[in-house]
Amino acid sequence: MSIAILTGVIAIAQILLGLAMCCATYRLVVGPRAQDRILGLDTLYVNAMLMLVTFGIRTGSTMYFEAVLIIGLLGFVATVALAKFLMRGEVIE
């Protein structure tokens, strides 16, 4: 009984997180400017991390934590590198 509730609620939560990822993807694709796209990418990373945590609860496997950590690390490095590029790319121009 309780596990049925948990499974259903996690399915709903995954749908909500999927919608959140769609919003971030819209910002990533549409823009309008480069900084909006980078912000969308950062949000997409965070939402994907949270989605993977819910997958971990759903399957009951702790394997997903490593994937979540790697996504967090890559998201941080990617956003910092892109922000730096945005700054320096215009200095050179």
Added chain:
Amino acid sequence: MSAGENLPVWAALLTALLVLVGATVTLIGSLGLLRLRTFYARVHAPTLGTTVGMASILAGSALFFSVNDARPVIHEILIAVFVTLTTPVTLMLLVRAALYRDRTEGSRDVPTAEMVESALLRAKE
């Protein structure tokens, strides 16, 4: 779907509540990213997901695995600390880059460096 068969009802309900609250708050933050008008307004919205949303979902996950395995599972704290430390750094770098771009274009929506400096001088007096 073999996990959590021996989970007590209170743990299942509390996990479900935490995960649902976290997912809802994250969706609200991303909707803000979608709908707010200017870039500087949009920067604020996704931080809902990186603070309350992340903390709530990770707390639900920690509770689930701790009760399920009958031992404390605290990998989540590592993720929470990492995200909490990195989000302000990335967003500050991004906003500084955006401000720099807007200033070099001569945009009227952002204050110029001279305006900031004179405001700081006035505050000091």
